[in-house]
Amino acid sequence: MQKNEKKEIIWKVVQEQIIPKSNNHLEVFKEMQKNCPLLEHATYRILAGAPRKAKKLLTVGISSAQHSHGSYLLDTLKSLFHASSLHELETMVVVVHLSDQDPAWLSQTVTNISVLFASHIEAHNLFVVQGLLGGSPLQKENFSSPCGELYSRQKENYALLMNFASKLSDYFLLMEDHVRCSPSFVSTIYKALAAWKEFHWVILEFSDLRFSGKVFHSSDLPRLISFFLLFTMDPPTHLLLSNFSFLVGQSVPISFVPDLFQSWGNNFTSEDTCYQEEEKEKTLDTLPNNPLAHVYTNMASANNHLPEDAYSLSPRFFQTPFVFEGHEYTLIFNRNYKVIQIEIVTGFGTQGIYQLEHGQVELGYEPVENKKGCARYTLLGPLVKGKFHQKVHYDKDFEEEVRCVRVLVTAAQVSYLCITQIRIWV
Structure with missing residues (x-):
């Protein structure tokens, strides 16, 4: 392959990243692979x-x-x-x-x-x-x-x-x-x-x-x-x-x-x-920020353990007697934030008693007026054995700040669910 052909393909790759509405990534790659x-x-x-x-x-x-x-x-x-x-x-x-x-x-x-x-x-x-x-x-x-x-x-x-x-x-x-x-x-x-x-x-x-x-x-x-x-x-x-x-x-x-x-x-x-950047990214602050947020959930509370308890950075936790597919626990921030890391822990101990067995974490944008969440969500990832701890990455050219963080239940479970800790870094 000639150098000008390589440059043309790299330019296509760059264009694909700059224009998110264009979803021809795989076709561009097939062209590269073919040659x-x-x-x-x-x-x-x-x-x-x-x-x-x-x-x-x-x-x-x-x-x-x-x-x-x-x-x-x-x-x-x-x-x-x-x-x-x-x-x-x-x-x-x-x-x-x-x-x-x-x-x-x-x-x-x-x-x-x-x-x-x-x-x-x-x-x-x-x-x-x-x-x-x-x-x-x-x-x-x-x-x-x-x-x-x-x-x-x-x-x-x-x-x-x-x-x-x-x-x-x-x-x-x-x-x-x-x-x-x-x-x-x-x-x-x-x-x-x-x-x-x-x-x-x-x-x-x-x-x-x-x-x-x-x-x-x-x-x-x-x-x-x-x-x-x-x-x-x-x-x-x-x-x-x-x-x-x-x-x-x-x-x-x-x-x-x-x-x-x-x-x-x-x-x-x-x-x-x-290399232009450091080998390691800067270490995040030890303590999370947990900015002010309204908590919305369509799950029932149990034993006086309220939804807000899981987000309080205290030993308290939220407990519900049952969950079904479509149940959610949503944080709606009072303004937009650049969320850089999220940690969510459900259940107790090494055995994960009362953990969320099937769920995923989503980022929300454009809050709705009734404070029940956001109009649009993107998947961040599933919980792993009742836990979630990931960094949040942003495209440098299209950086949309987050207004909601949602834990979405993807399958019913018959046991209690306890959300024991939610930590947000912004």
Whole structure:
């Protein structure tokens, strides 16, 4: 594909994002994919371990290279396996793609992994590969800057990793080689996947890090690979990821809180100079704002636990004896706000007694006069095991502030429901 053709397609992508009424994202992407070089020349060597034929639920993919400032790859793997139970390990496989060509580094790295993680390799939970593109056009680019070379190398390495992993499991988790994993991160991701099963999504984000913590459908990986190999230098790799989700119909990022993955150290990567923004977003205030709001619900109160109690930032809670599909709990603010994070907790304890079993959170716009809600709502996401904790993202060019936040019941349940906590950051 010629450079002017690439620019024309990027312009189409930009136009699609600027004009939200136009919903031709997928058609634009099909045009890109049709003209994009694929991994026809890719070859792989398995350096340690071997995959099983049985398909897993999740592949954890890590691409690693030699770093002048040292490596956290072994620490990352230690953290990953330490944070995972035996049951979780049975449902996933870890693929490490070593992208550096230095034979001494390759040999030492493979030896270290083989010794430290022998049990996981024997159990087919971990294997190490090296992929090469051979005569692919990617290797024939002339780079005008170190950043252009970095972007190209990143896209090539991620493309090779994803290409190898695309048929190993139903879902793919991308991780960098310098992260710490939160305990039971696999179960947390599985719960979110189950809750989002009936909703359209492209990328679920479980970390603020630029690449780590992003979960994909494995069936989407071939298209993402095509996208990476179409634009071999600019734009930066993480921006292509954002554009990819737009192209296949996800209008805003879906970001869960708290982060499941953190970097081992600040300023770890020497690549930061190639990026304009910080690796981590600014930390939100510890305390929520919970701006003044009128509470509307068509649920009955029980045992003197009122609807307002759940929003009061106190130990009090709202209780109702039954809920049906279409029941709602709605906050109507006294003015418009830019809501940046929402946390909703239903039920009690680790067992989730009296939690909302089927529900979703929506953002509302244009309040109606009778204070029963808003005229228009957009879906933010479903509750996961009775809880909801997500960031709210906005399109920079079309930023409409929120007037309502609604919890909508999507199926009846016979037990009591308790909404124990609602926290809003604005």
